[in-house]
Amino acid sequence: MPPAFWQRLQLKLPVIQAPMAGGATTPQLVAAVSEAGGLGFLAGAMLSPEQMREEAARIRSRTVQPFGINLFVQDEPLASASALKGALDLLRPWHAELGLKPPTAPGRFCQSFDAQLAMVLALRPAVVSFTFGMLRPEQMRELKTAGILVIGTATNLAEGLAWAELDADAVCAQGREAGGHRGTFIGEPLQSLRPMLSLVYELAQNLPLPVIAAGGIMHGRDIAAAMRHGAQACQLGTAFLRCPESGISSAWKQALAQAKAGDTCLTRAFSGRYARGLSNRYIESMSPWQDQLPPYPVTNALTGPLRAAAAKAGRSDLMSLWAGESVAEARELPAAELMSLLQAEWQAAYR
Secondary structure (H helix, E strand, O other), X not given: OOOOHHHHOOOOOOEEEOOOOOOOOOHHHHXXXXXXXXXXXXXXXXXXXHHHHHHHHHHHHHOOOOEEEEEEOOOOOOOOHXXXXXXXXXXXXXXXXXXXXXXXXXXXXXOOHHHHHHHHHHHOOOEEEEEOOOOOHHHHHHHHHOOOEEEEEEOOHHHHHHHHHOOOOEEEEEOOOOOEEOOOOOOOHHHOOOOHHHHHHHHHHHOOOOEEEEOOOXXXXXXXXXXXXXXXXXXXXXXXXXXXXXXXXXXXXXXXXXXXXXXXXXXXXXXXXXXXEEOOHHHHHHHHHHHHOOOOOHHHHHOHHHHHHHHHHOOHHHOOOEOOOOHHHOOOOOHHHHHHHHHHHHHHHHO
């Protein structure tokens, strides 16, 4: 029997730290998780190629262990003038509330995916993962030639089969419980909200690839449960947000500390793509209008100044507080201590 995916990477335990874009994932967090025997992951989606190079250098200055880089598969978007005007009109009162100038559209809405991918090929991390879309066959071949393992994200069986056909090395099964953006790229996002254990089992039964479980995994017993359903590793995001190495603002950390079960929801209001986070006044007020906002990454770029100003002012009622359904179980521990605890809990679950 071939070694499990986590054993191929020579990890001490089957834990992958989720790549959380927007500042949550720092080089310190990535390195701490990799040093503790898991796989740390740099969130590269929002970074320029040069920023990716700098962050990777900081990680490598802290650890010689393998780490990964994540990218969003996306083209430079086109947004009509009327769609932009409608979105900016909706955002204007929120800017006024924070004392900001009226919102304007930036010159560009996202980084160049081709340039980011070229930088990944130059940096040669152990693993690269992708969400929001599919690679082209020639892009996959380049990554294989460079000796980089490829993980695709799937929220349904069709996406898992597409990654298998493209010869990915593993598929990350994003359950409905997961915090942050939904990765759906085949079908409607709201039709692909499968519970993690159910999705993992279906993908493990139907794909010739290792399956990585993601969504609602906070304790070692959750890791054991996912692996009993066919997962070969588990990806944890919200579990690491309260670590001191996490880069989120103090207001975000405080909101996580006070969160209760049932406090999260799915929203398009911050980015134009469904994402799970703590509900707040902005999400509730924008709910009737969220379907009018342009798709990601346009709305994400338009709300950037609002989110930054809200974080600076400690206004959690206007921030995107991404978190998964099990947020109330997040623990405030250094990453190395959390990894050690997860390992002890995981082993105890089998005894």
